[in-house]
Amino acid sequence: MKLPKTKADVKKLLRDFWHGKPHGERRLGDLYADKTGLYKHREWRGVRDTFYYFHMVWLYNYAHMVTDIMQDGGMVNFAKGLWRYRWMGQTYLPVLHWFDRGLEGLRGEALRASAWHYRAMVCVSIKQLMDMFNADAKLHGGAHNDAWQHNIAHKETVWGGVFYPWSDQYTNVPMEMVPFFITCHVNNHTAPHYIDAVQSIGLPGDPCTMCQAEAGLFVQDDIPDYAPFVVTSNEACDGSVASTAIEDWFLDLPLFAMPQPMRFDDPLVQEHCANEIRELWKFVEEQTGVPFNEQLLCEKLERQNALQRFEWEKWDVAAKTPYYPINSVAQALYRVYQTQYGDHDIWHRTDRKISRIMAKCVERKIESFPLTRHRAIAWSCAPLYYSNWTTWAYNCWGLNVVINMDSLMFDMTIRTDNLDDCVLDMARYHEWAPMRRMTVGGMQHIFELWDYMERFRCDMVIMYDQLHCKSMQGVSGLFEDEFRKRDIHAIWIPHALADKRTVSRSEIRRIVNDYMTTVMKEEPLDPSLLEYDDDMGW
């Protein structure tokens, strides 16, 4: 650090101390320790935002990670789970580093709004894992306690909303949402362990790494025994059917498979799909002995509709103004988590906070991402081990990923005035699941990209190339043709979803850097972020 020599230097130093360095002078890459991605020191964001981060993100979340556990089942069950399950120990502890990576460079209202999204996800994750540990026979000497009797296990790709009619007496807990999905984002060391486990029993390495890792959890006997029956699905694609077969074998529980059609625009298929849901409800009635509660279903669906209506407000602000205060990774993860898990109080509480922040940004014309050079839309499935690459892209290049496919999948509310229409809408909602509608749901859905691009005023596409999905089952050529025809700048980002070893995070950065320098001929906003080694980082 240079010592200030002139009065102007001293003034600048004081200004940087008070307000934080302006974007362009921050050199965020200098904060990283080599290879581990740990910080030599955390970012100084100016007095106000540094202390906001210290109090309301770091201290607040560490404190709530303890109080949530106390509230949801207690320290003893938590400690047992931490000692028993690898995904738990490796994921729970570095959570605050997940916040750090996603929220780098944020200031003011964007810092606040994005951090509240992260907080909601942590809260729901704690609820889920404590629901598992409170009931887990593996942690309670093989006993099937009352919590075990009142849980419903299901694949993470089964929408939690189908269990709303029993939500006053039973808790639905997705099997892999925390052990796999959240784990990948928080600590990318964990999923490869499970991928290797399933390959060690003979699975070839080319299926989707989501399905591989989910099956690997069972091969390692690392899924809690927390419910008397299980519901599975073929979502997002047939790879899930394969992992379900392994899960069925190792769980050895009564199982209901609820396959949803991939090509779902045919009205006859719609009827079939609605019947699948009705059959599921019969199965749950048989297993629990508790009758279907239509009133409860409608009440919960209305609450979920309220979340969707607020999401539409958010999209309006993101699409029509530069005042949207939520960064890309917070937007994407919160949305996919909320829509897939289903209604929960924390989503409503968070949305109320976000509503206030967003209103303030619009009224006072606060631009949270003022150095945006390109408004981008991200399409297809993002790399789970580097979902925060978008934070890097804005800090380094001013590339602002305004919206993404994961956020846009569920663009609907569900009718609750009569059960027939309600089930049809629920079937549609289920069919529009993550990685289904716009990746394998047919060309008309895959090419919805162009409409959304226009709606969100985007001038660039980030096209994820999920290698194990064979680049959306091989449609990359069609996209290339369209990009050329429409004169759209598109960056292809290859990745292996959960496995960081195939395309590393630094490789992803190199691809973006190459495009921005050679095609766009632009200079980075923060050159210190161009190249650094974080291969061993969380």
Next chain:
Amino acid sequence: MRHTSTRRAARHCPLLRLLRVLLTVAAALYALLFVVFFFDLDGKLLYYVVEPLLCRHYDRMERRNPLDMPYRTDR
């Protein structure tokens, strides 16, 4: 003269002494937490100490081999 005696009385008041001790401890704790936060000492502890210890434990755990189970399809 009067000020000095008031101050002396305050110094001997046990409640005020307790308050002063509490404030000092709270301030020290706050400063310590800020140092931990700012220098990412929590991350370094978890990365270099806690995670390797936990992983060693998970690697050594005895696990049931699910492949020994028959695949029952009659449920």
